[in-house]
Amino acid sequence: MRCGRIIVRGIVQGVGFRPFVYAAAVRFGIAGTVINHGSEVEITACGDRFDEFCREVSAGPKMSVIDSVTVEPFPETYVTEPGFSILPSTDGARTGFIPADIATCDSCLADIMNPASRYYGYWATSCTDCGPRYSIIRAVPYDRERTSMEMFPPCDDCCADYQNPTNRRHHAQTIACSNCGPKLSLLTAAGVPVATDDPIRATAELLDAGHIVAVRGVGGYHICCIEEEASRLKQLLGRPHQSLAVMMKPESLSEYVLPMTASEEEMLKGPVHPIMILDKIDPAAHTELSELHNLGVMLPYTGLHHLLFRHLQHPLLVMTSANAPGTPMITETSYISERMGNVAEFILSHDREIVNRCDDSVMRDGYIIRLSRGLAPLRTAMDLGEHHILGVGPELNANATIYKEGFMVTSPHIGNIRNPATVAYLEETIEKLTSLTGAKPEIIAHDLHPQFLSTRLAHALAEEWGAVLCPVQHHRAHIASVTTEEVVGIAIDGVGYGDDATIWGGEILTGSPAEGYVRTGHLEQVLMPGGDLATKFPERMLYGILPDEETISLLAGRGWDDMSLRVLAQQTKKRFNSPATTSTGRILDAAAALLGICRERTYDGEPSMVLEAYAARGTPQPLAARIVKGSDGADVLMTSDILREVREMIGRGVSVSDTAATIQTTLATGIAALAIRSAERTGITTAALSGGVAINRSIRETILAELSAAGISCVTNPRYPFGDGCISCGQVVTAGILVKEGKL
CATH class of the missing domain: 3.90.870.40 (DHBP synthase)
Known part of the structure; x- marks a missing residue:
C-alpha cells in the first residue's frame, strides 16, 4: 500500500475535477479526500493501486488544463477514515482560471430529447462537462453559492444526482431541472x-x-x-x-x-x-x-x-x-x-x-476573428516575471489581459472603446479579472495613442493603484503577441498610432520585444482628407492617394458637386484635417472606391470585405509593385503606383473581379517583398504576421507563399485574433519583458 498527497495545479475549477477524482478513487480502491483550493486541487490518497490512481488524476477531465502535478509521500496512518470523500472548497492559489462557457454536450442533449429522462425538454440542462461557466461566476472558488445559480436551490432529485458518485452531474454546480432551475x-x-x-x-x-x-x-x-x-x-x-x-x-x-x-x-x-x-x-x-x-x-x-x-x-x-x-x-x-x-x-x-x-x-480558416464565448477567458502560460501586469488593450475590438505568476488571462471581446458604456464595460471586466485571479497590477500597459479612452483609463487606474505605466506602440504589440523571438514582423491593419504621431497600418518591424523593433519598411504615406470621414467615405481616401484630375473627373461623374470637389482638393493640398497614414486597410478602402463597389462604409471593414468578395471570383493580372527608399531610411511600397495602374486596367475594360483580385495580390506581394528585403539585410529568417488585414485569405496566403519561396518561415498566433483582439496580450508581453530586462 502506498500513500501520498497529490497537488494538481491548473484550470481545475468548473471542469468536474473533484467528481472525476472521486470516481477514479472508487475505481482504484483509494481511500482519502479531495479539496479545491482555487487553482489547485489537493488529494490525499492511500491504496494498493496508488500509482495507477495518480496517473489517472494527472490527466484530468477533458475540459481541464493541467500545469503541474506534485506528489508528496506520507505514512499510511495519515489516512484514517475508510472510503473517499469530497471536502468543501477553500480559497487559495489563483493562477488557474474558470474555463469559458461550454456548449451543451451530447449526453445532456440526449437527456433533453429523451421523454424518459427527468431532464426532458428542460432548456438549462447541463453537467460537469458542459454549460455556463464564466458567464455565471461571481467569485472563486467555483461553487454554486458564488454563481448566479445560487438563486435556484436544487430539488431533492437534483441533490440526489449531485451527490451520486456514479452520475456525471456529481458535484455539477449548474445542475438544475424544470422543477428547481431557471425558468x-x-x-x-x-x-x-x-x-x-x-x-x-x-x-x-x-x-x-x-x-x-x-x-x-x-x-x-x-x-x-x-x-x-x-x-x-x-x-x-x-x-x-x-x-x-x-x-x-x-x-x-x-x-x-x-x-x-x-x-x-x-x-x-x-x-x-x-x-x-x-x-x-x-x-x-x-x-x-x-x-x-x-x-x-x-x-x-x-x-x-x-x-x-x-x-x-x-x-x-x-x-x-x-x-x-x-x-x-x-x-x-x-x-x-x-x-x-x-x-x-x-x-x-x-x-x-x-x-x-x-x-x-x-x-475563419482556423484563425480567430473574435475571442469570446467558448474561447475566453483565455489562459496562456508565459514567464514574465514576478510583477502583476495589466494590459488595457487598444481602441477597437478591445479586450483586457492580466498577468500573474506565470500566466496571462485574456478577457472575452469587449468592443470599441469609444463611448462611456464600453469604457465602463472595460473597467468592469478589469475588476472581474483582478478579482478572479487575485492580481494587483503593479504595471499597466496601454496603447501609445494619448487620446484613446483606454489610455485615459490606464492613467486613472495607475493613479488609483500606484502602478507604473508602460505605453506600447500598437503594431509592436501586434508582433509581440505572436512571438517574443527576433523576427521580421509584418503588421497590416487599419489604424495604429505611430512613433511619428501619424497613422500606421502597413508596417515591417524587425527585432524583438526585448531589443525593440526597428521600422525597416512600410507602405507609402498617403493622406486621409477629412480624417475619420475618409474611413466612412472611401472616395475621399482615393483622392488622398491619387489627388489628380482623373480622380476629380471620376468623382464628378459619380455626383460630387463642384463645391465639394474644390473643398476636397484644397483640404488635401493644404493638408488641413488630412492626417498621413500608411494603413493597409485604407488602401483596400480606396481600391473598393476606385472600383465603385463601396462608396460609403456602413459597418467596420465593409469596403475591404466587399473587395475580397469580388476578388474571390476573379483572376489576378500581372502587376509589379515598386519599392523605394524612404526619407526615414525604410523601404517603402508605393501604393499610389498600384492604384494608378489599376485605374488604367479599369480603362482597358478589365473586369471588376479580376481587378479586385489584382489589387489584393499585388499589395500582398509588395508587403512580402518589404519583409524579404528586411530579412536579407538582417539575416533573420523568421517572420511574424499579425493585423486584421491578415484575415483576408488571399492576402494572407499570398504573403505566406512569397515568404516561403524566399526561404523565410512565418509564424502566426493561433490562440489570439489577427485583429486588435491580440493587442492587450502584446502589451502585457512587452511590459513584462521590458521589466525583466531592467528597461522599465
Missing part, C-alpha cells in the same frame, strides 16, 4: 407576459410566422428571425448591408456552404461552437443574409437552441447580437423592452442572471 418566459416587446405553457414552442411558431424575437442566451441577447425576414431586420437595425450570422442544424450545412476541412468541422461541432465564416456554395445566393461570398454560421450550442430548432419549421435562424456593433452585449430584458421595441416584437427571456456578458466567438 423561461415569453414576453411582448413591451415586457408583458404571453400566456403559454411552452415558451419555446410558442417562440418557434412566432419565428416561423415571420416575427422578430429577442432571445436571451448564455452571455447576452440575440435578435432572431427567419431568412425571409432578414432584410426587414437589417433595415430596423440600421445595418442594411452588414452580414448576419445564422444558426442551423448540422444537416443543413451542405445546403448553404461549401464543405469544411476536418479541423473546421471539429471546431464548429466541438465545445466552443463558434461562428464560422464559411464560403457559400453560390456566392450570389442568400444575399439577404450576406452580400459577401461567405456566411457566418453556428450550430445550436445550448439546450434552448436545440429545443427551438426541434419545433422550428424553417432550416435556419438569423442569430445576431442585439447590441450595436462595437458595443457591449445586452443582458437586461428591460433594455430590450425600452430600447429595442421597434425591432424585437417578442422577447424570450430567462431568470438566470448573466453576471459576465459574453459575445459569440468568430473564426
Whole structure:
C-alpha cells in the first residue's frame, strides 16, 4: 500500500475535477479526500493501486488544463477514515482560471430529447462537462453559492444526482431541472407576459410566422428571425448591408456552404461552437443574409437552441447580437423592452442572471476573428516575471489581459472603446479579472495613442493603484503577441498610432520585444482628407492617394458637386484635417472606391470585405509593385503606383473581379517583398504576421507563399485574433519583458 498527497495545479475549477477524482478513487480502491483550493486541487490518497490512481488524476477531465502535478509521500496512518470523500472548497492559489462557457454536450442533449429522462425538454440542462461557466461566476472558488445559480436551490432529485458518485452531474454546480432551475418566459416587446405553457414552442411558431424575437442566451441577447425576414431586420437595425450570422442544424450545412476541412468541422461541432465564416456554395445566393461570398454560421450550442430548432419549421435562424456593433452585449430584458421595441416584437427571456456578458466567438480558416464565448477567458502560460501586469488593450475590438505568476488571462471581446458604456464595460471586466485571479497590477500597459479612452483609463487606474505605466506602440504589440523571438514582423491593419504621431497600418518591424523593433519598411504615406470621414467615405481616401484630375473627373461623374470637389482638393493640398497614414486597410478602402463597389462604409471593414468578395471570383493580372527608399531610411511600397495602374486596367475594360483580385495580390506581394528585403539585410529568417488585414485569405496566403519561396518561415498566433483582439496580450508581453530586462 502506498500513500501520498497529490497537488494538481491548473484550470481545475468548473471542469468536474473533484467528481472525476472521486470516481477514479472508487475505481482504484483509494481511500482519502479531495479539496479545491482555487487553482489547485489537493488529494490525499492511500491504496494498493496508488500509482495507477495518480496517473489517472494527472490527466484530468477533458475540459481541464493541467500545469503541474506534485506528489508528496506520507505514512499510511495519515489516512484514517475508510472510503473517499469530497471536502468543501477553500480559497487559495489563483493562477488557474474558470474555463469559458461550454456548449451543451451530447449526453445532456440526449437527456433533453429523451421523454424518459427527468431532464426532458428542460432548456438549462447541463453537467460537469458542459454549460455556463464564466458567464455565471461571481467569485472563486467555483461553487454554486458564488454563481448566479445560487438563486435556484436544487430539488431533492437534483441533490440526489449531485451527490451520486456514479452520475456525471456529481458535484455539477449548474445542475438544475424544470422543477428547481431557471425558468423561461415569453414576453411582448413591451415586457408583458404571453400566456403559454411552452415558451419555446410558442417562440418557434412566432419565428416561423415571420416575427422578430429577442432571445436571451448564455452571455447576452440575440435578435432572431427567419431568412425571409432578414432584410426587414437589417433595415430596423440600421445595418442594411452588414452580414448576419445564422444558426442551423448540422444537416443543413451542405445546403448553404461549401464543405469544411476536418479541423473546421471539429471546431464548429466541438465545445466552443463558434461562428464560422464559411464560403457559400453560390456566392450570389442568400444575399439577404450576406452580400459577401461567405456566411457566418453556428450550430445550436445550448439546450434552448436545440429545443427551438426541434419545433422550428424553417432550416435556419438569423442569430445576431442585439447590441450595436462595437458595443457591449445586452443582458437586461428591460433594455430590450425600452430600447429595442421597434425591432424585437417578442422577447424570450430567462431568470438566470448573466453576471459576465459574453459575445459569440468568430473564426475563419482556423484563425480567430473574435475571442469570446467558448474561447475566453483565455489562459496562456508565459514567464514574465514576478510583477502583476495589466494590459488595457487598444481602441477597437478591445479586450483586457492580466498577468500573474506565470500566466496571462485574456478577457472575452469587449468592443470599441469609444463611448462611456464600453469604457465602463472595460473597467468592469478589469475588476472581474483582478478579482478572479487575485492580481494587483503593479504595471499597466496601454496603447501609445494619448487620446484613446483606454489610455485615459490606464492613467486613472495607475493613479488609483500606484502602478507604473508602460505605453506600447500598437503594431509592436501586434508582433509581440505572436512571438517574443527576433523576427521580421509584418503588421497590416487599419489604424495604429505611430512613433511619428501619424497613422500606421502597413508596417515591417524587425527585432524583438526585448531589443525593440526597428521600422525597416512600410507602405507609402498617403493622406486621409477629412480624417475619420475618409474611413466612412472611401472616395475621399482615393483622392488622398491619387489627388489628380482623373480622380476629380471620376468623382464628378459619380455626383460630387463642384463645391465639394474644390473643398476636397484644397483640404488635401493644404493638408488641413488630412492626417498621413500608411494603413493597409485604407488602401483596400480606396481600391473598393476606385472600383465603385463601396462608396460609403456602413459597418467596420465593409469596403475591404466587399473587395475580397469580388476578388474571390476573379483572376489576378500581372502587376509589379515598386519599392523605394524612404526619407526615414525604410523601404517603402508605393501604393499610389498600384492604384494608378489599376485605374488604367479599369480603362482597358478589365473586369471588376479580376481587378479586385489584382489589387489584393499585388499589395500582398509588395508587403512580402518589404519583409524579404528586411530579412536579407538582417539575416533573420523568421517572420511574424499579425493585423486584421491578415484575415483576408488571399492576402494572407499570398504573403505566406512569397515568404516561403524566399526561404523565410512565418509564424502566426493561433490562440489570439489577427485583429486588435491580440493587442492587450502584446502589451502585457512587452511590459513584462521590458521589466525583466531592467528597461522599465
